[in-house]
Amino acid sequence: MSEYKEAPVLTKILEAPRYACSLGGAIQSVMGMHRAIPIVHSTPGCGYNLYLGYRILAGVHGTAYVGGSAMPCSRMCQKEVVFGGEEKLREIIHSSLDILDGDCFIVLTGCAAGLVGDDVPSVVKEFQDGPVPLFYVETPGYKGNTYRGYELLLEALTDQAMTKAAGTERGLVNILGIIPNQDVFWRGNLREIQRILERLGLKANMLFGHDEFGVDAWKKVPQAELTIVLSPWVGIAPAKKIMEKFGVPYMVFPELPIGCDETSSFLRQVGQRLGVPDEVVNRVIAEEEKEVYYYLTELADCYIDFGFRFDFVVIGDSNYVIGVTKFMTNQVGNIPLTAVITDDPPDQYRACIAEELTRLDYGLKPQVIFESNSGKIWEALKESEASLILGSTLDAPLAKSLGAAHLSIGFPIAERAITNNTYAGYKGCLQLVSDIYTAVMQTK
Amino acid sequence: MLPLDQNTVPTKESRVGAVLAYVGTARQLIEDTKNEQLKALDRSFNTGWACSHLQGGPARIGLVSDAVLIVHAAAGCTVHLLQWRVFPFYNPKEKRGIGEMQYTPGEPANWYGSNLSEEDVIFGAEEKLAETIKMADRKHHPEAIFITTSCAAGIIGDDLEGVVKAVQPEVHATLVPIRCEPLKSKVSQQGHDALNHAILKYLVREPKQKQPDLINVITAAGAGIQWLDRVYLMGMLAKAGIRTNVVPDYTTTEQFRVMSEAVLTVCLCPTYGEYLAKGLEQRYGIPYIRDVSPWGIAKTEEWLRLIARHLHKEKEVEQIIAEEKALVMPQVEALRKEFQGIKVFVSAGQTRVFFMPHMLVGDFGMKLVGLNPYHWDETAIVHLEELGKAAGNLDFFIHVGDAQAYELANYIRKMDVDLGLIHRGPLIVLFKLGTPVIGNVFIERHGLRKDQDERLQMGFRGVVSYGKYISRVLRNPSYSKKLSQHTRLPYKQSWYEADAFSKFVEVEG
Numbered sequence: 001m002s003e004y005k006e007a008p009v010l011t012k013i014l015e016a017p018r019y020a021c022s023l024g025g026a027i028q029s030v031m032g033m034h035r036a037i038p039i040v041h042s043t044p045g046c047g048y049n050l051y052l053g054y055r056i057l058a059g060v061h062g063t064a065y066v067g068g069s070a071m072p073c074s075r076m077c078q079k080e081v082v083f084g085g086e087e088k089l090r091e092i093i094h095s096s097l098d099i100l101d102g103d104c105f106i107v108l109t110g111c112a113a114g115l116v117g118d119d120v121p122s123v124v125k126e127f128q129d130g131p132v133p134l135f136y137v138e139t140p141g142y143k144g145n146t147y148r149g150y151e152l153l154l155e156a157l158t159d160q161a162m163t164k165a166a167g168t169e170r171g172l173v174n175i176l177g178i179i180p181n182q183d184v185f186w187r188g189n190l191r192e193i194q195r196i197l198e199r200l201g202l203k204a205n206m207l208f209g210h211d212e213f214g215v216d217a218w219k220k221v222p223q224a225e226l227t228i229v230l231s232p233w234v235g236i237a238p239a240k241k242i243m244e245k246f247g248v249p250y251m252v253f254p255e256l257p258i259g260c261d262e263t264s265s266f267l268r269q270v271g272q273r274l275g276v277p278d279e280v281v282n283r284v285i286a287e288e289e290k291e292v293y294y295y296l297t298e299l300a301d302c303y304i305d306f307g308f309r310f311d312f313v314v315i316g317d318s319n320y321v322i323g324v325t326k327f328m329t330n331q332v333g334n335i336p337l338t339a340v341i342t343d344d345p346p347d348q349y350r351a352c353i354a355e356e357l358t359r360l361d362y363g364l365k366p367q368v369i370f371e372s373n374s375g376k377i378w379e380a381l382k383e384s385e386a387s388l389i390l391g392s393t394l395d396a397p398l399a400k401s402l403g404a405a406h407l408s409i410g411f412p413i414a415e416r417a418i419t420n421n422t423y424a425g426y427k428g429c430l431q432l433v434s435d436i437y438t439a440v441m442q443t444k
Numbered sequence: 445m446l447p448l449d450q451n452t453v454p455t456k457e458s459r460v461g462a463v464l465a466y467v468g469t470a471r472q473l474i475e476d477t478k479n480e481q482l483k484a485l486d487r488s489f490n491t492g493w494a495c496s497h498l499q500g501g502p503a504r505i506g507l508v509s510d511a512v513l514i515v516h517a518a519a520g521c522t523v524h525l526l527q528w529r530v531f532p533f534y535n536p537k538e539k540r541g542i543g544e545m546q547y548t549p550g551e552p553a554n555w556y557g558s559n560l561s562e563e564d565v566i567f568g569a570e571e572k573l574a575e576t577i578k579m580a581d582r583k584h585h586p587e588a589i590f591i592t593t594s595c596a597a598g599i600i601g602d603d604l605e606g607v608v609k610a611v612q613p614e615v616h617a618t619l620v621p622i623r624c625e626p627l628k629s630k631v632s633q634q635g636h637d638a639l640n641h642a643i644l645k646y647l648v649r650e651p652k653q654k655q656p657d658l659i660n661v662i663t664a665a666g667a668g669i670q671w672l673d674r675v676y677l678m679g680m681l682a683k684a685g686i687r688t689n690v691v692p693d694y695t696t697t698e699q700f701r702v703m704s705e706a707v708l709t710v711c712l713c714p715t716y717g718e719y720l721a722k723g724l725e726q727r728y729g730i731p732y733i734r735d736v737s738p739w740g741i742a743k744t745e746e747w748l749r750l751i752a753r754h755l756h757k758e759k760e761v762e763q764i765i766a767e768e769k770a771l772v773m774p775q776v777e778a779l780r781k782e783f784q785g786i787k788v789f790v791s792a793g794q795t796r797v798f799f800m801p802h803m804l805v806g807d808f809g810m811k812l813v814g815l816n817p818y819h820w821d822e823t824a825i826v827h828l829e830e831l832g833k834a835a836g837n838l839d840f841f842i843h844v845g846d847a848q849a850y851e852l853a854n855y856i857r858k859m860d861v862d863l864g865l866i867h868r869g870p871l872i873v874l875f876k877l878g879t880p881v882i883g884n885v886f887i888e889r890h891g892l893r894k895d896q897d898e899r900l901q902m903g904f905r906g907v908v909s910y911g912k913y914i915s916r917v918l919r920n921p922s923y924s925k926k927l928s929q930h931t932r933l934p935y936k937q938s939w940y941e942a943d944a945f946s947k948f949v950e951v952e953g
Contacts, residue, residue: 050524057527070850070873100935111565115599
């Protein structure tokens with residue numbers, strides 16, 4: 001086969017990317033807010049397509065409060081493209097307020113509204129005196145990906161929903177960086193992070209969750225003592241904005257903390273920032289670690305007996321790849337071969353991500369690849385020596401061709417129903433080792 | 445006449461008078477349609493629904509094993525296509541067959557998104573598209589490359605046909621542009637017309653020689669008519685000596701090309717296949733069957749006999765009918781005893797609202813109390829009239845609306861319904877209400893195929909397995925009942941008390 005040189009314009013072409021557009025990220029995020037109602041201002045199919053794309057492939061989630069075919073849509077069509085869609089938007093806002101019972105409504109725009117140039121802020125302003133808050137976020141698909149959509153929502157609501165607080169609520173922390181459904185374990189992960197922070201006597205404002213954390217929680221963001229970003233990049237832009245507007249400082253913990261080392265380090269850092277007494281932090285850590293090590297010790301019997309030492313590859317969002325690689329390497333003795341970052345971090349964050357991944361114990365260093373195009377990922381790994389692939393369902397054929405075990409830990413994930421499972425924190429690492437055991441034993 | 449030489453297809457609204465909003469009885473709907481008195485209605489409150497581009501026709505190219513699909517769109521448009529890759533039921537690996545018929549399922553098709561960025565929508569992305577086509581041709585050596593556009597690509601005005609014309613000489617694959625900017629029509633099924641138009645315009649070739657034992661069958665994986673039904677139905681035809689060329693799911697490019705050589709076209713879904721069947725008739729004189737579909741015993745018999753008459757296989761088909769009926773009728777009788785008089789409501793696309801109830805009323809003795817077709821058009825008059833004959837009347841309720849769950853949630857509790865057969869979308873909304881509803885589509889989500897017949901829906905054996913499924917739901921409604929006590933729908937109490945159709949608004953035709 002002749003050597004084919006790719007045209008530069010093709011570097012942005014995507015084969016099976018593991019994310020959607022900014023409207024997709026915003027819809028999933030609003031669906032993750034308690035009693036918040038998205039109003040999609042776009043053509044008829046955007047909302048349902050983006051909902052459906054995530055539904056099964058984010059580990060099976062439902063319509064939440066108002067998702068799927070309950071989600072209002074202005075249904076722009078030919079006429080609105082020619083004459084503008086503001087009238088349609090006005091109509092759908094009006095009727096949504098009439099029919100639907102929510103704590104806030106959030107207009108999200110798609111490509112059509114963006115290209116037509118509808119003046120969404122002005123239309124939304126007409127409803128500002130209504131009984132329920134109405135916000136808007138301009139999220140046309142071409143503006144960016146899922147991660148950017150999540151950030152756009154946070155930034156928009158920082159401007160529209162939050163006001164300067166009279167004072168700071170002691171111990172209140174905001175958590176950013178975990179995107180509903182893009183992180184398929186988001187519900188369990190948020191719960192575990194909340195649990196361990198509360199053990200330190202802090203109050204975690206998770207912003208998303210099915211039974212609390214709706215618009216009232218978002219309004220409390222300016223009162224927090226600290227914003228914690230659990231990603232090397234997703235959420236930093238809005239965290240900065242929150243700091244600039246309301247003086248809430250932020251701390252970046254560049255990963256999903258998984259296992260004892262990282263979770264304890266996370267708690268120590270947070271404790272230090274917020275003045276939690278050392279004895280409290282140390283006691284919590286000791287208790288939590290004791291529990292984890294009990295199970296890890298029990299598991300070790302078979303793990304060592306069956307030769308559970310893997311050359312592993314992790315493919316996924318950067319906070320997962322860092323968290324999983326550190327846990328797998330530093331805590332349970334595996335060899336990191338390759339770390340593939342699929343969430344397309346902006347250039348300025350890439351060196352920092354690579355550094356996190358190469359600062360592992362015993363001088364171990366995985367190869368680090370930044371790539372969102374699945375075809376290119378598989379091409380890069382086709383000669384891999386890996387015996388375990390931690391990625392998405394998309395990577396199952398790759399694992400099979402390599403004779404490696406495979407476990408889906410991120411979107412898109414087709415073979416697992418995820419409820420309150422978590423890979424985060426102390427609890428999560430136990431779930432991860434047990435899932436890996438199952439995956440290995442089921443490999444044929 | 446279909447404009448087969450044009451770049452774009454007419455909208456379903458203009459071509460067959462499609463509407464998305466109506467309420468009345470079946471009889472009124474038929475009369476209003478015949479008298480051209482259907483009002484042009486929209487809603488002041490709409491929910492979103494399937495994208496004509498992505499859940500509609502073009503996505504099905506994901507099941508053509510030697511083709512590549514390029515989606516000229518922003519990154520979000522392709523997220524739904526990930527399913528074609530990761531779900532085993534879309535790409536069943538094992539070879540299956542009945543008698544001489546063998547189907548070898550393909551590998552997951554490749555697709556690419558052009559990932560339109562802010563820069564692209566300002567400066568245009570034709571070069572990007574052209575390079576993507578060339579790259580896909582080089583990398584995969586496909587027989588065909590299907591290229592679809594999106595709202596964004598349509599609005600910025602990228603010249604799809606121009607790009608295709610310029611690139612075609614440089615590539616091996618046949619390039620098939622599908623013009624389906626979803627904002628053209630409000631009807632999500634528009635996507636099928638666009639796909640079918642492109643197949644006719646770019647793929648179907650002049651017949652080399654007619655094949656007198658070959659028929660085209662247009663399937664409907666998107667409507668949940670998938671692998672098992674297809675294997676079973678085609679197996680029966682094979683036994684009668686009838687060869688089937690099945691498109692567009694689980695197929696190859698060559699199968700599109702030879703459609704002109706068949707002697708008959710059969711649509712398993714009247715919506716999905718309509719444009720293609722009519723186009724094949726218009727261009728090659730191939731007759732088609734789309735008013736009868738093999739749901740329920742009587743219609744399956746009628747369907748088989750109609751096909752047999754075209755191919756002169758009456759004797760063979762009678763033999764099959766006798767054998768199959770001997771096998772299933774005792775079980776159908778038992779199911780009829782169980783279901784007799786049950787009041788049933790159906791919400792879905794055309795194949796399931798107008799054809800599936802033949803099984804419900806004809807074989808199970810249920811009483812049809814209402815239908816919610818996603819859209820209505822004049823080609824469906826005959827289907828509804830036929831259903832009226834089977835049901836014994838045309839007085840049942842009809843609400844036309846494409847997955848407008850809030851309307852269903854409003855009226856379904858006020859109706860006297862024992863069982864709702866509801867399509868994905870409104871299904872979960874009604875399930876949470878505690879109404880006895882089930883998903884009416886058997887998508888082969890899992891591999892529990894101890895008994896292959898277990899997931900059938902169509903043909904003789906489909907009556908038995910569908911009946912068994914309904915029986916399970918009716919015997920144990922616990923999940924829905926319990927959920928309804930612990931979950932809340934987003935509608936205000938005042939909405940349940942309002943007129944369910946108070947959000948209809950008249951628009952200029």
